[in-house]
Amino acid sequence: xxxxxxxxxxxxxxxxxxxIEMTSxxxxxxxxxxxxxxxxxxxxxxxxxxxxxxxxxWEGRDRxxxxxxxxxxxxxxxxxxxxxxxxxxxLTLRNIGTRLQGHPVRGKLPGxxxxxxxxxxxLSMACGMALAAKMDGKAxxxxxxxxxxxxxxxxxxxxxMFARHHGLSNLTAFVDRNRLQINGDTEKNLSLDxxxxxxxxxxxxVIIINGHDMAQIVGACEKASKSQKxxxxxxxxxxxxxxxxxxxxxPEFHGKVCKPDELCCAIDELGRPPCDE
Amino acid sequence: xxxxxxAQRDYYGxxxxxxxxxxxxxxxxxxxxxxxxxxxxxxxxxxxxIEAGIAEQDMIGVAxxxxxxxxxxxxxxxxxxxxxxxxxxxxxxxxxPRLNVKIVTTHSGISVGEDGASHQALEDIAIMRALxxxxxxxxxxxxxxxxxxxxxxAYDGPVYMRLGRAKFRTIxxxxxxxxxxxxxxxxxxxxxxxxxxxxxxxxxxxxxEDLAGDGIDAEVLNMSTIKPLDTxxxxxxxxxxxxxxxAEEHSVIGGLGSAVSEFxxxxxxxxxxxVGTLDTFGxxxxxxALMEKYGLTAEKIKESAVRAIQMKNVRAPPxxxxxxxxxxxxxx
Numbered sequence: 328x329x330x331x332x333x334x335x336x337x338x339x340x341x342x343x344x345x346x347i348e349m350t351s352x353x354x355x356x357x358x359x360x361x362x363x364x365x366x367x368x369x370x371x372x373x374x375x376x377x378x379x380x381x382x383x384x385w386e387g388r389d390r391x392x393x394x395x396x397x398x399x400x401x402x403x404x405x406x407x408x409x410x411x412x413x414x415x416x417x418l419t420l421r422n423i424g425t426r427l428q429g430h431p432v433r434g435k436l437p438g439x440x441x442x443x444x445x446x447x448x449x450l451s452m453a454c455g456m457a458l459a460a461k462m463d464g465k466a467x468x469x470x471x472x473x474x475x476x477x478x479x480x481x482x483x484x485x486x487x488m489f490a491r492h493h494g495l496s497n498l499t500a501f502v503d504r505n506r507l508q509i510n511g512d513t514e515k516n517l518s519l520d521x522x523x524x525x526x527x528x529x530x531x532x533v534i535i536i537n538g539h540d541m542a543q544i545v546g547a548c549e550k551a552s553k554s555q556k557x558x559x560x561x562x563x564x565x566x567x568x569x570x571x572x573x574x575x576x577x578p579e580f581h582g583k584v585c586k587p588d589e590l591c592c593a594i595d596e597l598g599r600p601p602c603d604e
Numbered sequence: 605x606x607x608x609x610x611a612q613r614d615y616y617g618x619x620x621x622x623x624x625x626x627x628x629x630x631x632x633x634x635x636x637x638x639x640x641x642x643x644x645x646x647x648x649x650x651x652x653x654i655e656a657g658i659a660e661q662d663m664i665g666v667a668x669x670x671x672x673x674x675x676x677x678x679x680x681x682x683x684x685x686x687x688x689x690x691x692x693x694x695x696x697x698x699x700x701p702r703l704n705v706k707i708v709t710t711h712s713g714i715s716v717g718e719d720g721a722s723h724q725a726l727e728d729i730a731i732m733r734a735l736x737x738x739x740x741x742x743x744x745x746x747x748x749x750x751x752x753x754x755x756x757x758a759y760d761g762p763v764y765m766r767l768g769r770a771k772f773r774t775i776x777x778x779x780x781x782x783x784x785x786x787x788x789x790x791x792x793x794x795x796x797x798x799x800x801x802x803x804x805x806x807x808x809x810x811x812x813e814d815l816a817g818d819g820i821d822a823e824v825l826n827m828s829t830i831k832p833l834d835t836x837x838x839x840x841x842x843x844x845x846x847x848x849x850x851a852e853e854h855s856v857i858g859g860l861g862s863a864v865s866e867f868x869x870x871x872x873x874x875x876x877x878x879v880g881t882l883d884t885f886g887x888x889x890x891x892x893a894l895m896e897k898y899g900l901t902a903e904k905i906k907e908s909a910v911r912a913i914q915m916k917n918v919r920a921p922p923x924x925x926x927x928x929x930x931x932x933x934x935x936x
Contacts, residue, residue, distance in 0.1 A: 433672070433701035441672065442701045445692060451662045452697055455669015455677075458654070462630075463673075482693070485662035493654075 339369035345404035350584040353421040359580040361401035363505040363565040370544040372405040380410035383437040394449020395474035396430040411438040447480025457498040476508030490558040491530035498558040499551040505567035538563025610746035612767040613710040617641025619753035624649040632679040640680040660690040668697035671704040683712035683725035699735040712766035713853030721885040730858025732764040740831040741765040744805035745774040751782035787837035793823035797841040797848040804851035810902035847875040847912040856880040875915035877908040
């Protein structure tokens with residue numbers, strides 16, 4: 328089915344609710360950075376990407392790599408909502424024996440393309456996949472979600488050089504620019520700004536959007552898909568913990584989950600999506 | 605033909621060029637193609653040769669992405685960089701998802717020579733062996749390097765293979781076969797087992813000849829696959845000889861000697877003397893001079909064999925020996 332902007336917004340809300348519920352049930356995990364990228368994940372899995380949950384190995388599928396692997400809950404939520412596995416399994420997150428490991432693992436769960444979790448590596452993997460597609464004359468695209476804090480890691484910039492050098496126009500990277508990492512403000516830790524200038528200097532197309540505006544997300548992805556020569560980075564200005572008032576911009580919720588009373592408030596705020604009522 | 609002086613990396617390059625007809629094979633290098641000899645592949649299949657630049661961490665991630673897309677990815681650089689600089693990238697992107705990436709490094713060991721310690725990998729077997737899903741190979745000569753390159757291309761999974769820079773004596777025929785995980789008995793004997801890897805196998809053979817002159821009958825195993833270790837071959841040989849010397853152009857910590865000792869201590873407790881570098885960095889110098897200075901010689905293997913044989917006759921250390929050892933340590 329073809330989703331409109333309003334339906335995608337509903338999906339994003341559903342993903343956020345899943346994230347809150349599964350991390351609370353697991354009593355561990357990283358809700359903050361999952362919430363800040365929920366709108367993008369809804370756009371990718373329900374609109375932008377060509378993929379088939381019934382055939383996860385379909386060769387023509389677009390690839391998605393979650394470089395910020397700690398946002399696994401929102402990836403799992405998007406996969407479950409897409410139909411890769413039953414939604415009930417979401418509540419097994421981080422339990423012993425689960426397919427929903429604390430950070431994504433290739434080969435464990437259908438739809439997970441790569442093992443990630445150690446920051447700074449996803450863009451290189453995405454480059455390899457994009458290069459393979461170019462070598463084989465395949466039309467599928469590769470998407471990679473980066474955290475902003477992880478851009479402090481030098482390997483990203485090795486990969487940025489590589490992608491431009493090899494003309495990987497089939498590669499789109501997203502930066503979840505929520506400006507917070509575990510230790511607080513990225514700019515006080517090890518500053519990333521001027522971030523767009525850095526990507527420009529590495530020869531990428533740069534698009535800056537409000538990462539919580541669904542129309543802007545979809546529009547930017549469409550624009551990126553038209554690139555003939557260079558890879559594209561979409562810098563998404565986001566709010567860590569977006570969607571739950573007391574979690575927003577609160578670095579504590581990077582790796583801390585809602586307590587039972589907070590869980591009720593969070594679910595109240597996110598509301599029950601109309602499709603569930 | 606054996607007894608020729610040949611460089612393993614030349615035969616790696618040759619094997620890659622011969623494998624180029626397989627369109628799944630891609631080769632990455634980090635600005636060292638002329639040295640690692642991946643340049644031979646670049647000559648015949650430039651469209652499948654990927655220059656990663658001096659960016660080994662990215663090279664491994666890219667190789668993983670290519671392998672995840674159905675390619676057989678060879679990634680080459682010097683052993684120090686290909687194992688150490690990108691160890692955690694190999695762990696996450698290659699070993700953990702068990703992707704079909706072959707990390708083939710050259711310039712391993714102290715025989716790198718004049719470049720000095722920064723370029724002499726003496727720890728790579730240890731750190732690669734510690735990774736689950738990883739196969740670790742160190743061929744004995746150029747001919748085996750050729751055969752091993754073909755064997756790892758046919759194997760589906762992660763491999764680390766270390767090769768040398770310098771030319772060294774070939775001990776296997778040009779058409780030698782190679783099976784991953786199978787040791788080769790190079791010489792049969794009953795008094796002591798000399799287990800070598802890489803160019804040290806050749807020195808084990810020399811040591812065995814010298815020992816024969818002294819009436820000691822040494823068996824020599826070529827342990828070119830360090831992981832998975834051919835424990836059956838070790839068990840069979842040690843059941844007969846009762847003691848072993850291991851020899852590697854690598855630290856005695858964590859390499860072949862450790863692997864053999866780990867196995868024997870649990871399955872067939874036996875004296876094992878490890879020949880290798882003794883928890884030290886190397887230095888600049890001519891390869892032969894360095895091998896001599898750091899105790900990587902046939903003579904050292906021979907002395908170790910004599911000691912190992914003496915040790916197997918001592919079942920438990922007598923009280924006097926313990927006292928002597930204590931006194932020695934206090935003096936040091």
